[in-house]
Amino acid sequence: AQGDFASAAEMLRQVLDLSREVLGERHVDTLRAKGNLALALHAQGDFASAAEMLRQVLDLSREVLGERHVDTLRAKGNLALALHAQGDFAS
Secondary structure (H helix, E strand, O other): OHHHHHHHHHHHHHHHHHHHHHHOOOOHHHHHHHHHHHHHHHHOOOHHHHHHHHHHHHHHHHHHHOOOOHHHHHHHHHHHHHHHHHOOOOO
16 A cells, blocks of 8 residues: 555645646645645655655645644644654644
8 A cells, every 4th residue: 555655645745746737836726735735645654754744735825725724734643643643742
């Protein structure tokens, strides 16, 4: 099943790259694509990379969408799960 995660992560990387190119880094769909890639990395066990990417998504979501937007709240929850998986309970 690990190969499936790697294939998924590669496809999600392609989606993110294209989204950045077409829509820009701060577009909501690009933020979602980046979050999806981070979740795939998390599923592969790459918790540090996932957490870093999710932190970027959260920061941009706060700037672009605001603190109370559903995507910002989702990003915050996803980051919390990634940090928990790393054993980082203080962040």
